[in-house]
Amino acid sequence: MADYYSTTIVQPDIPLRDMTASEYLLLCGMFQHEVSDGEVYFFTDIGPSDMPEFDVSEIKAALATDTGRDNQAARWLQNRLEYLGKDLDYITIDMSTKSYEFIFQDIIGRSAALTYVSVITSYQCSKLRPDGFGGAASIITADQFRFKSTDDLIDDFLTELFPHGDPREPAG
DSSP: OOOEEEEEEEESOEEGGGSOHHHHHHHHHHSEEEEETTEEEEEESSOOOSSOEEEHHHHHHHHHHTTTOOOHHHHHHHHHHHHHOTTOSEEEOOOTTTTTHHHHHHHHHHOSSOSOEEEEEEEEESSOOGGGOEEEEEEEOSSOEEEEEHHHHHHHHHHHHOTTOOTTSOOO
């Protein structure tokens, strides 16, 4: 059986002062992180978690800290907490339908230091299979998101080099 990995880095480091407690909590649940000089470096060696688990008391504390600081992460956590039940000690937040882009967009929208965040991913597989190798890059701004995989880039190159179609394909 093959294991697939999506080694990912986020650049630049994100100033702690630009994040709400809810945003920080969610991002730390999705990524590994290192804090240095008031900034956070987000990364992961296996891929961002789309099912992070949290102690409910941590969520409640983050939401209390965010009072008066409207953000999508807080609304998302509040909604999940209400849906899953407030009487649990731990909950898993399904981020597979939301991902992390919306969190970075809110941070960038408030930040005096950030105009964009780039996310670079390297796809790897324990058995060098074509579907488990390559990468992707994305740029996130306050109101836009751009993404291209290495497959997208190859398609772009082929379109540029062969504007009338792939020369290996039979003419129709």
